[in-house]
Structures are given as structure tokens and as C-alpha cells.
Amino acid sequence: MKVIGLMSGTSADGVDAALVDIQGHGHDLTVRLLAFVDTPYPRPLQRRILAACIKGTVADICRLNALLGEWFAKAALKVIAAAGFTPQDIDLIGSHGQTIHHLPAPTREPGVGLIRSTLQIAEPAVIAERTGLTTVANFRPRDMAAGGQGAPLAPYAHGLLLRHPDRSRLIVNLGGISNVTYLTNKGGLETLIAFDTGPGNMVLDGLVASQSKGRQTYDRDGRLAAKGRVNEPWLRHLLAHPYFRKAPPKSTGRELFGAPYVTRLFKEKRTRKASFEDLLATCAALTAGAVHTACRWTSGPVDEVLVGGGGARNRAVMAHLVHAFEPAPVRTFDEAGWDAKAFEAIAFAVLAYQTLQGQAANVPAATGARHPVLLGAIVPAQRDWPHRLGLDRVKGPHAE
Ligand SMILES: Nc1ncnc2c1ncn2[C@@H]1O[C@H](COP(=O)(O)OP(=O)(O)O)[C@@H](O)[C@H]1O
Numbered sequence: 001m002k003v004i005g006l007m008s009g010t011s012a013d014g015v016d017a018a019l020v021d022i023q024g025h026g027h028d029l030t031v032r033l034l035a036f037v038d039t040p041y042p043r044p045l046q047r048r049i050l051a052a053c054i055k056g057t058v059a060d061i062c063r064l065n066a067l068l069g070e071w072f073a074k075a076a077l078k079v080i081a082a083a084g085f086t087p088q089d090i091d092l093i094g095s096h097g098q099t100i101h102h103l104p105a106p107t108r109e110p111g112v113g114l115i116r117s118t119l120q121i122a123e124p125a126v127i128a129e130r131t132g133l134t135t136v137a138n139f140r141p142r143d144m145a146a147g148g149q150g151a152p153l154a155p156y157a158h159g160l161l162l163r164h165p166d167r168s169r170l171i172v173n174l175g176g177i178s179n180v181t182y183l184t185n186k187g188g189l190e191t192l193i194a195f196d197t198g199p200g201n202m203v204l205d206g207l208v209a210s211q212s213k214g215r216q217t218y219d220r221d222g223r224l225a226a227k228g229r230v231n232e233p234w235l236r237h238l239l240a241h242p243y244f245r246k247a248p249p250k251s252t253g254r255e256l257f258g259a260p261y262v263t264r265l266f267k268e269k270r271t272r273k274a275s276f277e278d279l280l281a282t283c284a285a286l287t288a289g290a291v292h293t294a295c296r297w298t299s300g301p302v303d304e305v306l307v308g309g310g311g312a313r314n315r316a317v318m319a320h321l322v323h324a325f326e327p328a329p330v331r332t333f334d335e336a337g338w339d340a341k342a343f344e345a346i347a348f349a350v351l352a353y354q355t356l357q358g359q360a361a362n363v364p365a366a367t368g369a370r371h372p373v374l375l376g377a378i379v380p381a382q383r384d385w386p387h388r389l390g391l392d393r394v395k396g397p398h399a400e
């Protein structure tokens with residue numbers, strides 16, 4: 001099957017679209033990247049999304065859902081064209097959507113008991129309508145309904161595609177939030193340990209956007225952070241945040257490390273008499289330090305660290321990771337044969353494929369779900385309904 005994965009993470013920097021060829025059944029898949037295109041959001045749209053995450057009205061979010069559906073559809077059409085195909089050549093789309101809110105901590109509600117909630121938008125009906133392709137979306141809620149955190153979901157693809165036959169690996173995805181997956185050289189998905197470590201680029205991006213009054217959205221290559229010095233006592237204070245001490249399974253988002261956290265850092269900067277560059281340097285060390293805490297919960301040694309996500313391009317963060325994990329080598333996904341920026345999008349193509357195969361693809365060890373579940377909601381393409389979905393064999397009003 002040719003499958004497109006669409007992803008926009010907590011950074012809300014744009015839509016990553018990966019077109020892959022997937023073959024195989026069960027957990028035994030061969031995946032090949034055919035094309036990758038990232039479509040950055042225009043700045044005003046990014047600002048609108050980030051604002052909606054914190055204080056969006058119902059009307060804002062309703063409209064953004066349809067609008068982002070259009071952007072995701074555009075991204076899908078672009079990657080199809082980049083590979084020299086037409087939509088007729090493609091079988092399926094898996095769309096993560098854009099996370100607007102993520103509340104994995106259960107609350108007790110009268111009449112029903114514990115509930116968890118998460119909201120990803122970018123209307124899959126719009127994606128299916130514009131591309132003519134069956135679209136699987138809303139991957140997280142089913143895992144939550146089964147008692148999980150709904151995140152992280154990419155570890156399934158890490159386990160399938162990034163395991164090394166001889167070495168144990170720590171896979172690090174530096175998105176807005178950073179997540180890690182510990183893979184022993186052997187052992188199945190049930191042995192995998194994975195969780196969100198905390199901020200990846202989210203805090204760094206927030207600081208740069210605020211300082212530059214929106215002219216810059218991130219610290220390119222970590223150049224500003226490289227000019228500063230890490231304030232060690234401040235770093236220890238930041239690493240004392242309860243989230244970093246909490247044992248997995250755990251997941252987090254903008255609710256914990258978003259705008260209010262950044263505002264607090266600017267206040268502390270004044271009392272600690274630090275420069276802006278020192279603040280950035282300290283937060284680059286915070287990202288790396290939070291990743292390193294993962295070693296507390298891994299079941300064995302880390303032989304090698306593989307870093308993906310946009311943050312792999314931040315040299316300041318990478319330098320801290322190299323230092324923290326010495327003597328284990330720290331490499332990027334690219335050095336292991338996978339495009340670092342594309343991997344998360346590839347993961348959602350794989351998850352959509354598995355849903356259509358009837359294969360559960362959450363990792364309960366990572367999310368805390370009570371059992372494996374089939375992920376996502378399917379919006380069928382007209383051409384696929386009902387034949388491709390196998391429903392033509394079902395007797396009913398739609399079966400001829
Ligand atoms: N050249 C670069 N230098 C430093 N940081 C970068 C660079 N390119 C991308 N990034 C960081 O990566 C982020 C996007 O990474 P991505 O993996 O798309 O995260 P998400 O999954 O949260 O969208 C940007 O917001 C930025 O912080």
C-alpha cells in the first residue's frame with residue numbers, strides 16, 4: 001500500500017507529510033519512504049493555533065478544525081505530486097491532526113467515574129473530500145478510552161523500524177514536547193519503555209518568539225543558546241519540576257510547558273540576573289536533562305542514542321545530549337537511514353495502515369492503556385466504500 005502520514009506536532013510549525021510504501025502483516029512490516037514535504041504554517045496561522053490551545057473560543061476551534069483540514073489536504077496533495085503520483089495511486093491517509101488540548105490526567109466525573117480527554121483537529125472529512133482518499137484520524141482517543149494516556153503513539157513505529165539487532169537504543173523525538181522510547185536489542189513491543197520527557201523545543205520556541213516579538217519562531221541551529229552559559233543552580237531548580245520525577249507512563253503538552261511557563265521563566269530571569277542567551281542555554285540544557293532522566297526508568301544500559309524531530313537541528317541541545325550520555329554515541333535518525341524530520345509523519349502512516357489491517361497499534365506499556373486497541377476513526381473515500389473496507393461482504397442496505 002502507498003500511505004500518506006500527516007503530522008503537526010505541539011510546535012504548530014506546519015504540516016509534515018510523508019508518503020511511504022508499506023508491505024507486510026501483523027508487526028512484520030517493511031516501510032520505505034517515497035517522499036517527504038513539510039508545509040510551514042504562515043506565521044499568523046501559527047499564532048492563531050497557539051492562541052487557540054490556551055484560550056480559543058468554541059467558535060475559534062470549530063473554524064480552525066475546518067481550516068486546518070484544508071492545510072492538511074494541501075500537504076497531502078503536495079507530497080503526492082512530489083513523488084510524481086496522482087491521488088489515484090495512493091491507498092490511504094493517516095492524519096494525526098493538530099493537538100489543541102491534551103488532558104491525560106484522569107478526573108472523576110459524577111455519574112461516570114474517571115475520564116481523560118484530548119483534542120486533535122484538522123477535519124478528516126475535508127482531507128478525504130479534497131484528496132478522494134480514505135483518511136484515518138483521531139488516533140489518540142481510543143487509547144484513552146482504554147485507560148491510557150493517548151500518548152505517546154510513535155513508539156510503535158520506533159519498535160518496528162528502529163530496533164538494532166545488537167545494541168539497545170534510546171530513541172529521542174525532539175518535537176515541541178520530547179518523547180523517548182527505550183528499545184532493547186531483542187524483545188517485543190511489550191518490553192518497550194516510552195514516555196514524554198517534557199519540553200523539547202516548546203520552551204525554547206516560546207522564549208525566542210516572545211523575545212523577538214514574533215519575528216523569530218525558533219533558535220535556528222541553537223545559535224543564540226550557544227552564546228549563553230548554563231546557570232547550573234537554575235537548571236537544578238527547573239529539573240526539580242514534579243513532572244520530571246513522575247514515573248511513566250506519562251505524557252504532557254502545552255498545558256504544563258506552554259505560555260504561562262515561559263512567562264514565569266522571564267520573571268525568574270530578572271531575579272537571577274541572567275541574560276536572554278543564558279536563559280536559552282539553560283533551557284537547552286533542561287531539554288537534554290529531562291531526556292537524560294529517562295535512564296532512571298530504562299530496564300538496561302543505553303548503548304546508543306538516536307535523535308529525531310526538528311530539535312535534532314538544535315546544536316546546543318545536541319551538545320548537551322552528547323555530554324549527558326557519554327560514552328554512548330548520540331546520533332540523529334538520518335545516520336540510521338531515516339529522515340529525522342519525517343519520522344513522526346511516517347509513524348502515523350504506519351498506524352493508519354495497521355488500523356486498516358485490523359491490527360492494534362497502541363503500546364500499552366507506553367500509554368498505560370489496559371489493553372491493545374485499534375486506533376483511529378475512519379472517514380471512507382467514496383471509491384473505497386464499501387468494497388475496500390470489506391463491507392461489500394456484509395449483508396445490509398449498502399450491499400449490492
Ligand atoms: N534548524 C533548526 N534549528 C533549531 N531548531 C529547529 C530547526 N529546525 C526546526 N527546529 C525546531 O523544531 C521544531 C519543529 O519540530 P517538529 O519535529 O516539527 O516538532 P512538532 O512535532 O512539535 O511539530 C521547531 O519549532 C523548532 O523549534
Ligand SMILES: [Mg+2]
Nearest residue numbers: 009011013014
Ligand atoms: Mg512540526
